[in-house]
Amino acid sequence: MAAVTDQLGAPASTKYVHGENTLHRYHLLAAGAAAPVTPVNINSVQDAAADAVTFRKSVDLMQQGGGDEYYKYQASPEYNMSIKMYGRDVPAFIAAIRNVSTWGSGYYALPLVFNDDPLINLESIYRLPDNLTHVGTKVYQDLKLRPFNWGSVNDNQVVDVLFRSQYFPFTLYEGYHMCLGKWAGDGSTTTFALGGTPVALWDIAKGWKDQFLLDNLVYCKVWASGATQGVRQKSGVSIVSTDLVFSTAPAASTTVEAFWAVAN
Amino acid sequence: MLRDGYQVEDILRCIKAVIDSKVSATAPWTSWTTVLEYPESTVFELLSKPFIYIESPALTRSIPQQGGIPGSEWEMILGAWDDRKTGGPEEINIIGSQILKLFRDPQTLHTATFTLALGGTTYTSKTLLYHGIQVIDIRGPQKMFTEEDKEFRIEFILTLMT
Numbered sequence: 336m337a338a339v340t341d342q343l344g345a346p347a348s349t350k351y352v353h354g355e356n357t358l359h360r361y362h363l364l365a366a367g368a369a370a371p372v373t374p375v376n377i378n379s380v381q382d383a384a385a386d387a388v389t390f391r392k393s394v395d396l397m398q399q400g401g402g403d404e405y406y407k408y409q410a411s412p413e414y415n416m417s418i419k420m421y422g423r424d425v426p427a428f429i430a431a432i433r434n435v436s437t438w439g440s441g442y443y444a445l446p447l448v449f450n451d452d453p454l455i456n457l458e459s460i461y462r463l464p465d466n467l468t469h470v471g472t473k474v475y476q477d478l479k480l481r482p483f484n485w486g487s488v489n490d491n492q493v494v495d496v497l498f499r500s501q502y503f504p505f506t507l508y509e510g511y512h513m514c515l516g517k518w519a520g521d522g523s524t525t526t527f528a529l530g531g532t533p534v535a536l537w538d539i540a541k542g543w544k545d546q547f548l549l550d551n552l553v554y555c556k557v558w559a560s561g562a563t564q565g566v567r568q569k570s571g572v573s574i575v576s577t578d579l580v581f582s583t584a585p586a587a588s589t590t591v592e593a594f595w596a597v598a599n
Numbered sequence: 600m601l602r603d604g605y606q607v608e609d610i611l612r613c614i615k616a617v618i619d620s621k622v623s624a625t626a627p628w629t630s631w632t633t634v635l636e637y638p639e640s641t642v643f644e645l646l647s648k649p650f651i652y653i654e655s656p657a658l659t660r661s662i663p664q665q666g667g668i669p670g671s672e673w674e675m676i677l678g679a680w681d682d683r684k685t686g687g688p689e690e691i692n693i694i695g696s697q698i699l700k701l702f703r704d705p706q707t708l709h710t711a712t713f714t715l716a717l718g719g720t721t722y723t724s725k726t727l728l729y730h731g732i733q734v735i736d737i738r739g740p741q742k743m744f745t746e747e748d749k750e751f752r753i754e755f756i757l758t759l760m761t
Contacts (some may be wrong), residue, residue, distance in 0.1 A: 343667025348731040348761050464733045465709030
C-alpha cells in the first residue's frame with residue numbers, strides 16, 4: 336500500500352528520452368496516389384516546439400440557480416508549432432513541403448509568403464539512445480506554414496520554421512506509426528485499400544470531440560480537382576477490415592485522402 | 600544488469616565488454632587489446648601491442664526525480680597507449696578514430712551485444728541498454744604525456760547515464 340514515506344527507486348535508464356534521438360518525418364498532403372504515401376525524414380532538426388492548444392471561442396456557460404458551477408464551452412482550436420533546423424536545409428525543406436519538385440532544377444526562387452493551406456502531417460518519433468527503440472510519437476495534423484523569415488547570425492545558422500494548425504495534435508503509442516493514403520476518385524469506386532489494419536484511437540465520448548472521424552481513422556478528406564486543400568468528411572465513410580469504404584463514390588477527378596495508425 | 604551498490608564496477612565491466620566485443624572480432628580492433636585501469640608499470644612492460652585502457656567511472660551529476668533516488672550521470676576515461684616506437688602516430692590515431700566511431704554511432708553502440716558475468720549471474724548477448732547504461736557523449740582524444748617521443752598515449756572522456 337502506498338505510504339507517505341515511500342521512497343522511489345532510481346529511475347530506469349530507459350526513462351531518459353533525449354531529443355537527439357527523435358526522428359522527425361512528414362507526410363506530404365500534396366503527394367500523388369499511394370497507400371500509404373512514403374513519409375519523408377527531416378534532417379538537421381535542432382528542436383521541435385509546440386504550444387498548447389488554445390480556442391478562438393471560449394465561453395463560460397452559467398445559469399441562474401447553478402451558483403458558481405459553469406461549463407467551459409470551447410470551439411475553433413488552434414495551436415502553433417515550430418521546427419528549428421539548420422538554415423542550410425530550410426529552402427529545400429520549404430520547397431519540398433510546398434511540393435515544388437523542381438526546386439533547384441526548374442525553379443530557383445521561392446517567395447516566403449504562404450497560403451493558409453495545410454501542407455504536411457508531422458510525426459515526431461521519440462526513441463531511446465539506440466535510435467531504434469520506439470517509445471512514443473507526437474503527431475501533428477494539417478500543418479500550415481506561418482509567416483517567418485531569417486537573417487544572418489554568427490556561428491551555425493539555425494532557423495525557426497513556423498507552423499500552425501486547427502486540428503489537435505495527439506500522441507501515438509510506442510510500436511505504432513501513422514499512414515497517409517491518397518487515391519484517385521473516379522465516380523464509381525467506393526472501396527479504397529488501406530494496405531494494413533488501422534488500429535483503435537482513443538474516443539472522447541463526452542464533451543469536446545477528439546476530432547477523429549472514426550474510432551480507427553483520424554480523418555478522411557476529398558479534394559476537388561485543382562483544389563489547394565481537401566474537405567474533411569463528416570459522414571458517409573467507414574473502415575471495413577483493411578478498406579476505406581464510401582457510401583457514395585467520390586466524384587471523378589477528385590482525390591481521396593485518409594490518415595490512420597498501424598502497428599510498426 | 601547493473602547491481603545496486605556495485606555500479607562503479609559493473610559500468611566498468613560493461614564498457615570494457617563492449618570494446619572487447621570489437622577487439623575479439625573486428626579489424627582493426629583485433630590488433631589491439633584492452634586492460635582495466637591504466638596498468639602498473641611492471642604490467643604494461645609485458646604488453647607487446649597497443650592497448651586500450653578503461654578506467655572506473657565517477658559520478659558527476661545526480662539527475663533528480665521528486666520523491667525518489669536520483670538517476671546518475673557518470674564520466675569515465677578511455678585511453679590508448681602505443682609503445683611500439685614505430686616512429687609515427689598513425690596507429691594511435693586509428694585507435695582514437697575507431698573509439699570515436701564506435702561511441703558516436705548510437706545504433707551500433709547500443710545494439711552491440713556482449714556476454715558478461717556480474718555477480719553470480721551471466722548475461723548472454725545483452726546490450727548496454729539492457730544493463731541500464733546510455734552513452735550520451737564522448738570527448739577527445741587528448742594527447743597525454745609520455746616519457747619517450749616515440750610513445751603515444753591518448754585519452755577520451757566518456758559520459759553516460761544510468
